[in-house]
């Protein structure tokens with residue numbers, strides 16, 4: 233019996249077609265549609281033919297099970313495969329996944345990420361470098377080259393304070409960091425104040441920002457992934473893709489497909505540049521992510537490390553592009569949402585700044601004293617001092633902020649309220665899967681299953697009656713303080729923002745380090761205020777739910 237022939241409730245049309253889900257996906261609000269279906273039909277809903285969405289907390293351990301019970305990713309992920317070469321993220325093959333995961337696990341381990349903190353710090357300095365002045369204009373990632381600052385009424389009318397789209401700023405930062413870590417060369421977005429790449433490094437890209445390309449690609453893939461025959465491989469696949477690229481009536485899909493090609497070109501350019509510099513000067517090989525990835529891939533392909541046998545370039549490019557796409561805007565989107573949640577609640581903002589001032593001890597108006605601090609002295613002073621061309625900046629270490637309780641609780645709570653992957657990530661019960669039972673119902677092979685993060689992360693049974701409200705206190709270790717503000721203590725096993733099970737995010741260490749440093753540094757250094765405190769955080773969803781913009785009035789503290 234097929235899943236849709238079982239007594240799983242859901243919209244009548246969804247029994248026969250993926251169209252209702254696809255239309256909501258095209259509208260950029262799939263997670264809200266799925267959420268409303270759960271509110272109407274209960275914890276098991278048929279959202280497309282043969283696809284059951286499950287919002288019961290117990291479903292997490294079934295759908296994202298570990299070990300022999302693990303379910304493979306569904307055909308939806310084929311829409312993300314480039315040139316027929318799957319990568320760690322989109323492979324459906326279990327053995328291939330284990331091999332690729334092993335290759336990236338070491339380069340992205342906590343130890344490895346900590347070793348690269350210095351490079352992240354250098355980019356952080358640039359993040360802090362631009363003065364919040366009217367000359368600082370960042371390209372709006374969703375308007376392809378239109379400078380957002382110029383459009384901001386407060387600035388245009390000469391109103392009080394300067395307004396910056398922090399989301400665009402964070403995008404530049406995370407792209408610079410990941411390109412620096414992955415390719416040994418930052419894409420220089422912070423320097424240029426835009427995520428549009430200069431000619432030499434953008435492959436065939438035109439004047440589209442990289443963040444916009446990733447967004448468009450995600451929107452096209454999230455739509456096409458619902459119609460697997462449209463994302464076939466081989467010669468037929470190529471023909472279908474060509475037809476879609478040229479004749480599909482919806483320009484968003486066409487732009488998404490061409491963005492995917494441009495991203496692949498960018499990754500190829502970066503990999504070739506990096507590989508040729510390595511070949512030219514073997515003395516100065518930089519021990520970055522690409523180097524570590526190449527070493528691990530050679531091992532997993534059983535190539536002798538010092539042999540001249542080349543790795544398949546397609547494999548390297550597809551993994552490098554994965555790092556560039558998965559490791560950049562997810563972090564920028566999350567940082568933008570976290571900052572919005574902080575600034576939307578002045579009491580949270582004040583408490584965070586107080587915690588940072590108390591524990592770090594210096595605010596930025598003490599910058600003048602920086603000259604007197606011992607350089608790079610981690611022990612005698614919590615800041616490191618770094619000289620740049622123009623002036624000196626103070627830099628935080630992760631170890632100083634990673635355990636600050638309120639900061640950590642705030643980040644966790646914002647990630648609960650805003651999961652970048654908000655709709656359920658689909659898995660499939662394959663013919664070789666162990667039998668699957670959900671809430672007493674046997675699920676037949678061929679059924680797709682997903683657990684929607686947005687719905688789980690707002691479930692009142694899990695989080696308490698205030699599940700729809702931002703309350704960082706629920707994450708505080710101190711049960712007493714939690715009880716005193718009447719919140720139910722949070723259980724991290726229900727936080728799906730980084731996914732769950734064997735396909736859980738492998739970049740979590742890097743993301744956590746960046747988020748802590750980014751948020752604490754910005755709060756310590758700047759006075760920040762939402763440009764429009766009455767406006768909600770607007771987001772649009774493709775594969776990822778992305779804030780549209782976070783406009784902030786900003787000045788030195």
Ligand code: HEM
Nearest residue numbers: 320321558559562563566653657730731735737738739743
């Ligand atoms: C706040 C930032 C981030 C969030 C919220 C996030 C979220 C996620 C989620 C939900 C998944 C599971 C996807 C699925 O099951 O389809 C995932 C997978 C993945 N993420 Fe992240 N991610 C973040 C940052 C990063 C970074 C910085 C990197 C790498 C440098 C990265 C690399 C990956 C990779 C390679 C996978 C695929 C893992 C696999 O299939 O085994 N992510 N991420």
